Amino acid sequence: MKSFSKSHSRIAGVQTGQKQSSSIPYTVGPLESGPVCCIPESVFSIKHLSVHYAEKTALEDVSLDIYKGCITALIGPSGCGKTSFLSVLNRLTDMISGCRVSGQVTFNNRDLFDSELNLQHLRRQIGMVFQKPVPFPLSIRRNLELPLRELGMRQSSKLEHCIEAVLSDVGLWQEVKDRLDSPAHSLSGGQQQRLCIARALALKPEVLLMDEPCSALDPLSSGIVEDLIQKLKGRYTIVIVTHNLAQARRIANYAGFFWVNQQAGNLVEFGRCQQIFESPRHQLTAAYVNGNRG
Amino acid sequence: MINKVATVFIWLLAIFVIAIFIFILSDIVIQGMGHISWEYLSQPPSDAGRAGGIAPIIVSTVWIVLSAVIFSAPFGLATAILLSEFTRQENSLSHWVEKCLDLLASIPSIVFGLFGNAFFSLFLGLGFSILSGGLTLACMVLPIFIRTTTEGLRAVPDDYRYSAAALGMTRYAALIHLIIPAAMPAIIAGLMLGIGRAMAETAALIFTSGYVDRMPDSVFDSGRALSIHIYDLSMNVAGGDSKAYAAALVLIVMLLVINSLAIRLTTHWQKNRIINHEIIF
Numbered sequence: 001m002k003s004f005s006k007s008h009s010r011i012a013g014v015q016t017g018q019k020q021s022s023s024i025p026y027t028v029g030p031l032e033s034g035p036v037c038c039i040p041e042s043v044f045s046i047k048h049l050s051v052h053y054a055e056k057t058a059l060e061d062v063s064l065d066i067y068k069g070c071i072t073a074l075i076g077p078s079g080c081g082k083t084s085f086l087s088v089l090n091r092l093t094d095m096i097s098g099c100r101v102s103g104q105v106t107f108n109n110r111d112l113f114d115s116e117l118n119l120q121h122l123r124r125q126i127g128m129v130f131q132k133p134v135p136f137p138l139s140i141r142r143n144l145e146l147p148l149r150e151l152g153m154r155q156s157s158k159l160e161h162c163i164e165a166v167l168s169d170v171g172l173w174q175e176v177k178d179r180l181d182s183p184a185h186s187l188s189g190g191q192q193q194r195l196c197i198a199r200a201l202a203l204k205p206e207v208l209l210m211d212e213p214c215s216a217l218d219p220l221s222s223g224i225v226e227d228l229i230q231k232l233k234g235r236y237t238i239v240i241v242t243h244n245l246a247q248a249r250r251i252a253n254y255a256g257f258f259w260v261n262q263q264a265g266n267l268v269e270f271g272r273c274q275q276i277f278e279s280p281r282h283q284l285t286a287a288y289v290n291g292n293r294g
Numbered sequence: 295m296i297n298k299v300a301t302v303f304i305w306l307l308a309i310f311v312i313a314i315f316i317f318i319l320s321d322i323v324i325q326g327m328g329h330i331s332w333e334y335l336s337q338p339p340s341d342a343g344r345a346g347g348i349a350p351i352i353v354s355t356v357w358i359v360l361s362a363v364i365f366s367a368p369f370g371l372a373t374a375i376l377l378s379e380f381t382r383q384e385n386s387l388s389h390w391v392e393k394c395l396d397l398l399a400s401i402p403s404i405v406f407g408l409f410g411n412a413f414f415s416l417f418l419g420l421g422f423s424i425l426s427g428g429l430t431l432a433c434m435v436l437p438i439f440i441r442t443t444t445e446g447l448r449a450v451p452d453d454y455r456y457s458a459a460a461l462g463m464t465r466y467a468a469l470i471h472l473i474i475p476a477a478m479p480a481i482i483a484g485l486m487l488g489i490g491r492a493m494a495e496t497a498a499l500i501f502t503s504g505y506v507d508r509m510p511d512s513v514f515d516s517g518r519a520l521s522i523h524i525y526d527l528s529m530n531v532a533g534g535d536s537k538a539y540a541a542a543l544v545l546i547v548m549l550l551v552i553n554s555l556a557i558r559l560t561t562h563w564q565k566n567r568i569i570n571h572e573i574i575f
Contacts, residue, residue, distance in 0.1 A: 130460075134454065147462060
């Protein structure tokens with residue numbers, strides 16, 4: 001790979017949509033270089049997690065492990081605490097007024113609620129993509145530059161390089177390379193979401209949290225984003241909330257099924273994706289994945 | 295039928311309001327236009343304002359308004375950021391601060407004038423000066439400015455705050471790079487409302503900046519604001535009405551110019567940063 005000229009490999013990367021030159025920093029790299037998927041090595045270890053809002057319990061006593069390099073899908077009806085669960089993992093819950101979190105969560109064997117933990121540092125390691133694409137009201141370029149500059153990257157050649165690499169990774173480079181300075185809001189919904197994914201990837205995170213990343217998109221854009229997530233499998237640890245069961249089945253290695261029990265979200269069942277969909281142990285799971293409930 | 299009646303009624307009300315505005319404006323323009331000349335704008339007043347121009351008065355007005363803006367803008371912006379970003383709406387501190395601001399906004403300006411006289415002129419020893427006038431106006435302008443700025447900052451979608459945090463940006467970075475620029479039109483609007491109120495103010499200035507119509511040497515000199523000049527000409531100076539009209543016309547034109555300049559600058563600045571207006575307004 002290293003003998004490839006930069007431009008050559010970039011073209012190759014565009015054509016296959018997968019191969020990227022190892023000479024470009026910040027790319028996701030060839031699939032072989034990622035961790036072998038689904039060696040159950042936990043990145044997050046969650047024990048007895050509960051999330052309370054002012055008067056409402058969003059999540060009660062959830063315990064599960066998130067495994068390195070795998071896609072973990074969280075399924076279940078709306079309002080059962082899946083988004084709250086995600087927000088705990090990058091401690092975005094800190095920003096929500098009246099939100100209380102209890103239980104133990106470790107991230108790479110470190111207590112996630114450690115008061116000495118540097119939150120900025122943590123959130124750079126754990127990227128997040130929201131349900132609605134949230135491009136900042138700036139140009140496409142500035143959208144990607146802003147978090148990188150905050151990270152301390154000021155050299156414009158480095159920035160350019162990184163921007164090109166991440167935009168290529170999400171398959172957006174060819175579409176926007178001539179209008180990097182136009183507003184990010186002028187992109188289509190699917191493009192905006194891919195820009196947001198690129199923005200998260202630019203910080204070279206270890207984990208990517210995705211909160212229904214396809215639900216606000218049309219089927220075609222949704223398909224593109226789904227393919228992208230497939231591509232990221234093995235290179236990042238991904239936790240994805242989705243209402244699209246077929247999608248969860250297609251992309252996930254592990255699945256967790258949440259349900260509302262006595263007005264609080266519970267984890268009903270967690271296991272390998274195939275097992276959850278084909279031989280669920282719990283009645284509720286069976287009813288939900290077969291479309292009889294929920 | 296009832297729809298038609300309502301439509302006609304609403305139109306009549308609207309026309310009535312517009313008519314009042316046009317009447318006042320045209321009255322001022324017709325009566326004041328004849329007196330406007332280069333000499334009027336560049337000469338000092340003589341014969342108690344019946345003759346001469348208003349040059350020192352324009353200068354004093356600009357100084358007073360400028361010092362009011364310089365003192366109120368940073369305090370106002372900081373308070374608005376505290377209220378919208380660092381305290382929650384149901385929080386008792388922000389609740390009380392907002393209650394106090396509402397109360398301050400409704401206090402008659404003459405009370406502000408007395409306060410300014412007692413505090414800035416006498417207690418702080420600034421005397422009758424442009425500075426004590428500007429500081430008094432700053433106190434008056436603050437509640438309006440803080441209100442509009444707070445609302446503007448709160449109108450910026452929380453999605454930006456969460457997204458920025460999720461990207462490992464600090465709160466301050468998000469504020470400086472995203473939230474304040476996005477709220478800029480509201481901040482400028484608040485500032486404009488404040489300037490408008492400051493320029494139109496009479497009662498608060500009589501006791502603080504005084505009504506000496508000489509050209510001020512510094513902000514520690516007493517200076518007469520345009521609104522006071524108008525008041526003085528129409529109330530205390532016999533035969534000064536026509537010059538009062540001219541001064542009023544100058545005041546209105548100054549306000550219009552400042553307003554349109556501010557709007558133009560904001561849109562230009564935002565265009566360079568590519569802020570999407572539809573998101574905020």
